[in-house]
Amino acid sequence: MTDSWLNKVNWSEDGLVPAIAQDAATGRVLMVAWMNRDALKRTAETGEAIYWSRSRKKLWHKGEESGHIQKVQEIRLDCDSDVVLLQVEQKGGIACHTGRESCFYSKLEQGRWVETDVVLKSPDEIYKK
Template sequence: MNDTWLDKVSWAADGLVPAIAQDEGTGCVLMMAWMNREAFNLTVQTGEATYWSRSRKKLWHKGEESGNIQRVKEIRLDCDGDVVLLKVEQDGGIACHTGRASCFFSRLEQGKWVEIDPVLKAPNEIYQKKS
């Protein structure tokens, strides 16, 4: 596949672009992560979301540990070319490492952050320690 489409992305100085994952069916924003060229290219090639982990400094195939893979149904680029939108089917219904459907589970109410979405599965049940 010709990768000139990657040249249309306005990559930040660090070589990354923010990527928003949105549930294809409900429209709910699930999470935001970062992609470099390799992660973006792998996402397109495999049809499953791959991101760049800034903390681990490595590629991160969403669901590699939890099994909650994001199957990409559509990819969009914003008008400035500096944000990617992935419309996904979220395996397991859990996108957040806290065991919630979305990473955006806290709402600002009268100067305090209130957790408004339930934990669907405890993180220790999702992320089993490898022996």
């Protein structure tokens, strides 16, 4: 497979594209991260989600520390070619570094944010440092 498919992506000025991770079975949005060209290429090659960490300025293999890897079932590109959608099988059922299933655990209710999802595993247990 050639890399020409990567040229279709409308990369930002800093060479990134937002990537949405969605549970392939339930459709729930688990998280949003960033990918550069290498991250997207390696994700397609390995079948596991690899992102670009803007804070650490390096590739980040989802689950490299927590064990909660994302097995990629499908990769899609939106109509403007500027957002990637990864349909994944979330290993361990935890996508968020807070120990929740999804990073989208806060819901706006009557003008305030309410945490609606329980912590499935303490971050202290997940990231034993």
